[in-house]
Amino acid sequence: MQVLCKPSDKSPDVSCPVCNKGFLLYWERSSKIQQLATLPEIRQALREHHEAPGFISHPDADFNIPSWSGLPQFSAAALLGGAML
């Protein structure tokens, strides 16, 4: 399932396990059970950001997990999750 991550300092839904940066999450599906099941995948993706060569920081702009080749605002997660973009 696809998730749109928006960097946020205020009451984030998930924090990076490495640097503790917070992100708000917009889900493709609204099922709480599926969302909880996807959280480890999101933390793993955030950890992988740090392992990328030349890592400086997480993207300042919205991004999707798993990564999406289109514009973030047109992803299913953004549209169905109701992200205000």
Ligand SMILES: [Zn+2]
């Ligand atoms: Zn981090």
